[in-house]
Amino acid sequence: xxxxxDRDPKELSSADHPIGETGICSxxxxxxxxxxxxxxxxxxxxxxxxxxxxxxIVEEQPGASGIPAPADPEASEHDAAEPEALExxxxxxxxxxxxxxxxxxENSDAQVLAASRRYTRRSFAVAAAAVAAGYGLYHWVExxxxxxxxxxxxxxxxxxxxxxxxxxFRERALAPTYPLSRARELRVNGVxxxxxxxxxxxxxxxxxxxxxxxxxxxxxxxxxxxQYRYLDKKTMEDRGHDTKTPPRxxxxxxxxxxxxxxxxxxxxxxxxxxxPRGLEEAGESRSTLPVGxxxxxxxxDDIRRLPRRELITQxxxxxxxxxxxxxxxxxxxxFLEEYPPEKYDGAEPRFVYMETPDGDYYNGYDMNICRxxxxxxxxxxxxxxxxxxxxxxxxxxxxxxxxxKQIKRIGLISYxxxxxDDYWTKLGYDWYAGL
Amino acid sequence: MMKTQPSKASIRLERKxxxxxxxxxxVNFPLIFLMIWSGLLIYWNDSxxxxxxxxxxxxxxxxxxTLVRLFPAWFWKxxxxxxxxxxxxxxxxxxxxxxxxxxxxxxxxxxxSGEWRFLVPEKGSLRDAIQxxxxxxxxxxxxxxxxxxxxxxRFAYTGVILMGLGMxxxxxxxxxxxxxxxxxxxxxxxxxxxxxxxWLAMGFVAFFLVHVTQVVLAGWNNFRSxxxxxxxxxxxxxxxxxxxxxx
Numbered sequence: 001x002x003x004x005x006d007r008d009p010k011e012l013s014s015a016d017h018p019i020g021e022t023g024i025c026s027x028x029x030x031x032x033x034x035x036x037x038x039x040x041x042x043x044x045x046x047x048x049x050x051x052x053x054x055x056x057i058v059e060e061q062p063g064a065s066g067i068p069a070p071a072d073p074e075a076s077e078h079d080a081a082e083p084e085a086l087e088x089x090x091x092x093x094x095x096x097x098x099x100x101x102x103x104x105x106e107n108s109d110a111q112v113l114a115a116s117r118r119y120t121r122r123s124f125a126v127a128a129a130a131v132a133a134g135y136g137l138y139h140w141v142e143x144x145x146x147x148x149x150x151x152x153x154x155x156x157x158x159x160x161x162x163x164x165x166x167x168x169f170r171e172r173a174l175a176p177t178y179p180l181s182r183a184r185e186l187r188v189n190g191v192x193x194x195x196x197x198x199x200x201x202x203x204x205x206x207x208x209x210x211x212x213x214x215x216x217x218x219x220x221x222x223x224x225x226x227q228y229r230y231l232d233k234k235t236m237e238d239r240g241h242d243t244k245t246p247p248r249x250x251x252x253x254x255x256x257x258x259x260x261x262x263x264x265x266x267x268x269x270x271x272x273x274x275x276p277r278g279l280e281e282a283g284e285s286r287s288t289l290p291v292g293x294x295x296x297x298x299x300x301d302d303i304r305r306l307p308r309r310e311l312i313t314q315x316x317x318x319x320x321x322x323x324x325x326x327x328x329x330x331x332x333x334x335f336l337e338e339y340p341p342e343k344y345d346g347a348e349p350r351f352v353y354m355e356t357p358d359g360d361y362y363n364g365y366d367m368n369i370c371r372x373x374x375x376x377x378x379x380x381x382x383x384x385x386x387x388x389x390x391x392x393x394x395x396x397x398x399x400x401x402x403x404x405k406q407i408k409r410i411g412l413i414s415y416x417x418x419x420x421d422d423y424w425t426k427l428g429y430d431w432y433a434g435l
Numbered sequence: 436m437m438k439t440q441p442s443k444a445s446i447r448l449e450r451k452x453x454x455x456x457x458x459x460x461x462v463n464f465p466l467i468f469l470m471i472w473s474g475l476l477i478y479w480n481d482s483x484x485x486x487x488x489x490x491x492x493x494x495x496x497x498x499x500x501t502l503v504r505l506f507p508a509w510f511w512k513x514x515x516x517x518x519x520x521x522x523x524x525x526x527x528x529x530x531x532x533x534x535x536x537x538x539x540x541x542x543x544x545x546x547x548s549g550e551w552r553f554l555v556p557e558k559g560s561l562r563d564a565i566q567x568x569x570x571x572x573x574x575x576x577x578x579x580x581x582x583x584x585x586x587x588x589r590f591a592y593t594g595v596i597l598m599g600l601g602m603x604x605x606x607x608x609x610x611x612x613x614x615x616x617x618x619x620x621x622x623x624x625x626x627x628x629x630x631x632x633x634w635l636a637m638g639f640v641a642f643f644l645v646h647v648t649q650v651v652l653a654g655w656n657n658f659r660s661x662x663x664x665x666x667x668x669x670x671x672x673x674x675x676x677x678x679x680x681x682x
Contacts, residue, residue: 101443108444116448116659116667123663127461134465141529154525161528169614176616314625316612318524320481320492322625400613428521430528435613 149428162432166366171434175374175399178312183326185382186315188389192280192423193356194409202229203357203393205303208295209349209415211342218296224289226297228357228411277359282427285362287353287420289412296339300393303377306330306338311376313399315406316435327397329378333371341367341415353420354396357411363396364420364431365405374399377410402433449675451583451666453548459541460661466534467643469526470602471636472514475506476523478633479516482506492629531606538599549682553583553675555593560586571649582673595642598635605632 140153147155165171206223213219220226278284309331316322341349352370355362369375375398379386386392391408398406404424414420425431452460482493482505495502511517545551556564563586569575571587584592608619608628622628650658660666668674 105443105445109446112444112446112448112667116663116665119448119663119665120659123457127662130461134462138465138469149521150525154529157525157529157532165611165614169611171614173614173616175613176620314612316625318480319520320478320629429524435611 148426158430158432162430162434165432165434171369171372171400175313175435178314178324180312180326182324183312183382184323186323186325186390187321189317189319189403190361191389193358193361194389194391196230196358197388198357198392198409199229199231200393202227204228204297204299205394205410206289206295206412207298207339207414208289208293208412209341210296210339213296213342214294216296218298218302219294220297221294222292223295223297223412224291224293278362279358280360280423282423285355285359285421285423287362287364287414287416288355288359289414295414300379303330303335303394304379306334309376311374311397311399313374313397315397315399315403317403318429318433325397326382327376327378328380328383329376329394329397331373332375332377332396332398333373335377335413336371344417349415349417351416351418351420353412353414353416354407354410355412356407356409359411361407361423362421363405363407364416364422364425365401367415369398369400369434372398372400400435402435404429405433445670446667447670448665449668450664451660451675452664453544453550454664455544455548456541456550457661457664459537459544462537463534463541466530466537467639469530470534471639473523473526473530474633474636475514476516476519477527479511479523480520482511492626493633528610534599535603538596538603542596549679552682553678554589554596556586556589560589562586564590582678583675591642591646595639598638598642601635602632602639605629605635608632 142151144151144153146152150158204226206226207213207218208223210216276284277288307330308328311327312324313327314322314324348367350367352365352367353362354365376396378391378395378397379393381390386395389408391410394410395408396406396410405422419431422431478493493505495505545554563581565586566575567585567587570577604618605622605628607615608622609625609632612619612625612628619625619628622631656667
């Protein structure tokens with residue numbers, strides 16, 4: 001390698017000289033010549049056998065491919081000039097001994113090899129620089145400060161993808177629906193905000209940001225003061241598991257908070273002032289209501305007054321699985337019609353925020369996807385009322401979003417002007433999550 | 436420089452791969468790697484709970500008999516997949532654009548430069564491909580004559596471009612199964628699209644293994660030409676430049 005590098009300048013200059021001057025190179029060592037011959041042999045590479053075969057066939061059928069011998073434009077130019085060279089050289093060459101002629105071929109081949117080496121060096125240098133640049137780019141992407149647990153270029157990509165998706169698809173498409181026979185019980189996955197059994201009597205839906213809310217009978221000056229009661233007994237009809245726990249603990253009651261913990265949580269929730277909210281991994285929501293927020297407190301009867309709708313659509317989890325489920329409830333669009341958002345400077349707020357009564361789980365949405373005809377406030381699944389771990393008494397289903405946006409046990413619906421916080425977004429997932 | 440190439444040389448430098456093809460080929464390599472790796476990080480999330488809800492999409496089996504569910508736990512550990520879902524999602528939905536743009540640019544270049552003529556199978560390519568395969572398996576001694584690619588390569592390289600297209604289409608069908616539900620339906624539904632996406636990725640892995648093996652066997656001269664663009668060929672071998680001029 002070293003030797004080869006040392007030789008470079010000479011080769012470069014010799015290659016640029018006319019043919020007649022190749023004699024400069026004739027001082028090659030025997031070693032170099034053998035190497036040149038080796039390289040020549042190698043030039044056939046793995047296709048050595050192939051090329052020989054090819055050559056012989058070309059000889060047999062000169063017109064077979066209809067292709068003349070010359071290699072490339074430059075070579076053909078050279079070929080055009082060849083007759084003269086040949087003529088001039090003929091007399092001399094005939095006098096040359098066969099050994100000299102072989103040496104001539106070797107010298108010429110050496111020039112080809114030298115040219116090849118120059119290309120090789122140059123291109124491999126560029127390749128090395130490109131590899132370094134590529135690695136640098138990747139490293140730059142990955143090592144950038146995180147925006148909600150995603151390096152910001154990747155977070156930005158999520159947002160750009162969402163913008164492109166909104167623009168291209170307009171989010172008007174309807175998800176396919178299926179026959180009832182294909183519907184199955186939905187698997188329980190994720191029990192944040194559901195761990196304690198909620199006393200159905202104590203359920204109210206807090207709604208904030210409704211037009212002329214204070215003139216409605218359901219209005220109260222502080223919705224956050226509503227006291228949810230939790231039942232201190234095991235009323236679980238099914239056992240939730242979340243995929244991040246090993247199987248053994250998934251089959252134990254470890255998912256359930258011990259009775260004492262429930263009691264403590266209930267006390268904190270119910271005493272004057274607010275308990276700490278958002279006790280799961282993502283922490284407290286930045287969009288949770290400040291104490292003293294006025295709004296509506298709706299009962300399930302208020303919601304059931306809206307037209308009942310049924311839907312059989314596929315539920316898709318970002319984990320990868322999907323199930324076809326039979327849903328029933330009311331359209332979110334109808335709900336928005338009944339409880340319209342208050343306008344600010346003539347414009348409707350662009351977002352909707354929802355959270356569980358304890359504030360442990362929360363989601364943000366675009367207003368327009370809430371008006372999608374298949375966005376349902378669900379009260380029944382598979383022909384039966386919702387169960388605790390499916391989010392009784394009210395959950396969301398939207399076939400336009402992954403499951404992690406389909407919040408269970410909705411305690412609050414609030415119309416927002418700024419983009420609301422979102423549980424899984426804080427842990428690195430996409431806020432948009434649009435399908 | 437080539438002008439000084441002596442007529443009596445027994446070898447010559449052949450312009451084998453255009454610069455654009457070389458760049459796009461090598462850019463594609465880390466991109467496919469990133470896409471498959473990040474795809475596996477995402478996929479782990481589904482395989483993780485196989486104990487509880489055995490997933491149907493990536494199982495290998497016939498009828499009710501399941502031979503294997505991909506992948507075994509040691510494999511996930513080996514690639515550090517567990518709990519890197521969000522990293523996978525971030526990388527996948529960022530680099531997908533580069534993979535798509537590079538692929539589109541590649542196909543456009545092939546189309547407009549005429550280089551596709553080297554690549555797309557032609558009459559006789561199938562027979563050629565069979566003979567090449569037999570030769571590679573040492574069942575036959577000689578390979579048929581070729582210019583740039585033999586029949587087997589034509590099928591493999593055209594096939595892998597179609598696989599790339601399949602990746603984009605099935606990927607979109609999984610990514611937007613509601614907005615682009617017609618596409619998802621066309622591919623046989625959401626689960627089917629996921630199956631296709633996964634097995635195309637496995638196909639890429641298989642292609643990669645065969646491709647690298649063949650490149651190693653073909654030797655330095657061939658490999659170097661994918662970097663420098665030039666291949667040393669015997670002067671009496673068929674000329675690529677001549678073929679290009681004949682288009």
